[in-house]
Ligand SMILES: Nc1ncnc2c1ncn2[C@@H]1O[C@H](COP(=O)(O)OP(=O)(O)OP(=O)(O)O)[C@@H](O)[C@H]1O
């Protein structure tokens with residue numbers, strides 16, 4: 001969760017983990033669809049993600065790109081008419097979880113993977129006190145009851161820096177401010193002692209100062225507890241502040257992956273370039289916020305082309321006809337990939353297009369996509 005300017009993601013050896021260490025969370029070819037009478041929406045269309053112990057990985061993209069569906073797929077929270085397709089693989093500490101039943105998912109959410117949403121009230125019950133809810137989480141997930149639970153609950157509120165913890169345990173969620181509510185949710189999540197934390201826009205509804213405090217808190221907790229964090233946001237500024245690596249998502253696909261510092265210094269996908277251009281304050285001389293024109297399309301058919309092409313300032317004819325695969329952007333470094341026909345750099349346009357076509361055929365593009373092993377073998381995930 002270290003800030004990129006003082007970043008230690010490469011120097012401390014995190015950049016060399018590929019092949020040496022198993023990710024705590026590993027997603028391969030995740031496909032989550034919503035079937036309606038009229039169409040099948042491929043909300044998540046074959047993505048790969050790795051999260052290693054103690055790191056913060058960002059998932060960023062505009063509204064509707066599929067970030068929350070990705071999180072809900074991992075947590076086993078996709079509801080009708082949604083479905084995680086059977087080709088998908090999600091492994092937590094090496095174990096496949098996509099075939100878990102309801103009870104197994106409940107246990108996973110109660111101990112292995114915690115999740116924080118944008119609206120803290122969705123995680124809190126209005127009719128019970130905050131202390132009551134934390135004690136319940138301690139009882140159900142860790143078997144702690146009575147005075148021990150009360151003491152642990154106080155410790156947890158103190159850990160999330162809620163002042164006057166003993167007294168506030170007796171208050172109801174509506175008596176907490178927005179920022180304090182999100183802290184209470186974090187405390188409740190910590191009661192489950194998770195290894196992975198998925199944060200879906202946890203600070204979007206908060207004002208800037210409170211947002212910074214919550215991000216700081218998450219960073220501290222990560223250091224203290226060795227948490228691995230998947231952080232979802234549409235805010236590139238937040239990504240810069242807290243992530244070690246970034247995945248950029250567009251219309252159900254991941255279009256660029258890189259260490260955070262590198263992504264900001266040298267973005268390669270035109271979509272990422274557009275997102276960075278749109279950060280407020282990038283263009284002090286302009287009084288209007290730059291955004292990428294147009295909207296994220298609903299991915300309701302197989303990707304046989306680049307879904308960003310209609311909005312892309314660099315699009316050329318083939319972009320409408322060939323599906324770009326994630327490829328290394330250049331020879332070095334190996335952990336920066338983009339799904340764009342402009343890459344790999346060093347190939348002519350024609351060579352690059354042919355390269356993507358070949359990879360697409362190998363992946364059986366358009367219908368089934370690769371299995372985890374295939375993806376790992378050709379560097380589908382960028383570590
Ligand atoms: N219950 C549903 N039924 C049908 N389609 C859905 C459903 N939930 C999500 N989708 C589809 O999945 C797409 C991705 O949604 P998702 O919530 O993951 O986007 P997001 O990236 O989290 O956006 P935001 O930044 O607005 O939260 C939506 O545009 C929609 O087409």
Ligand code: NI
Nearest residue numbers: 067068069200
């Ligand atoms: Ni979302």
